[in-house]
Amino acid sequence: MKHKTYPFLDLGTVNAPYAAALKDAAARVIDSGRYVGGPENEAFESELAALCDAPYAVGVSNGLDALRLIFRALIELGRLRPGDGVIVSANTYIASVLAVTDCGLRPVFVEPDAATMNLDTSLVDSACSSDPGIRAVLTVHLYGRACFDAALAEAVRRHGLIVVEDNAQAIGADAAVPGLNGSVRTGSLGHAAACSFYPTKNLGALGDAGAVTTADADIARAVRALANYGSDRRYHNIYEGFNCRLDPVQAAFMRVKLPYLENETAHRRALAAVYDESITNPLVVKPLLDTPDGCVWHQYVVRTARRDDFLRHLEANGVGYDIHYAVPPHLQPCYARYGHLSLPVTVRLASEVVSLPVSGCTSEDDARAISSIINDFC
Ligand SMILES: Cc1ncc(COP(=O)(O)O)c(C=O)c1O
Secondary structure (H helix, E strand, C coil): CCCCCCCCCCHHHHHHHHHHHHHHHHHHHHHCCCCCCCHHHHHHHHHHHHHHHEEEEEECHHHHHHHHHHHHHHHCCCCCCCCCCEEEEEECCHHHHHHHHCCEEEEECCCCCCCCEEECCHHHHHHHCCCCCCEEEEEHHHHHHEEEEEEHHHHHHHHHEEEEEEECCCCEEECCCCCCCEEECCCCCCCCCEECCCCCCCCCCCCEEEEEEEEEHHHHHHHHHCCEEHHHHCCCCCCCCCCCCCCCCHHHHHHHHHHHHHHHHHHHHHHHHHHHHCCCCCEEECCCCCHHHCCCCCCCEEECCCHHHHHHHHHCCCECCCCCCCCCCCHHHHHHHHCCCCHHHHHHHHHHHHEEECCCCCCCCHHHHHHHEEEEEE
């Protein structure tokens, strides 16, 4: 008898419920005759701004470009200068760091907290005190969990840091910020935030897409101009810009999916709750489950010191998985200049993390079955 298998992620299945509406959306763009910019982009931007509680949203080509455009805008506006230090969690996806170095800024790698797997915010104050060239922090909301707390807010205030959010993995997440009444949405926690709509993201396009959200009108204007050849009006170029515009076909697709993001997030939270309750194997460390749960569970990431054996066990039992990420940025060949840095927590996490299925392809019963397979690992 063939065993049931549990795919890690299958984008065809994820998008199947939206297929008819997506085809209508594509047809709408084709019929409109507007293939660059236009009403689909404008509507998507205002829907996204509302979702992120941000006054401005600018659609761009992808998440990496969103980050690059934010840093370039900050440089053009005279708020950052090439060579300035930018704190970034050392266990992030490489795109966070690529944006910093592409703009001639200096990444300052800070260790993550092993419990949250986000930047260890208690280290930011001392990092800034020992390196006066640090002017900004790129806070990465890794795996869907907001990275912003009282320690970070205090370090930002004390050192006058610019806060850029890497919101690629956490659209719709909330941060409980002590001292504030209630929670704050990712995308509106700092001076500007970058979203990614890469197809595997919680709000996934059917190709590359991204956006910048901000409450700062100058940053919004500069990003929009930089993404359009540096042009603030037709044939008038104030910056040496790029062509990093959002494709209106992708905007139309995301307008189909955006109203369902809250449901999708509720499903991810329900799966995380099932895993949290059902996985009891002491060899497997579960991620923190906050209450209330502001995390949007882009990934549900467990850790085990015996990862190779664990992966063989998952494979033997038909459980799909992924590793985010096996090699941290400072150990990538392109960043050999940072390879000497001692970042033991980052390196340990990279050797232990395993992402379990947590998308629309997985049911709560699947999560129970996967948990019981995990509990059999010894
Ligand atoms: C944390 C993080 N930052 C940035 C990016 C870059 O986004 P994109 O793939 O849209 O360029 C990604 C996603 O791939 C990401 O996960």
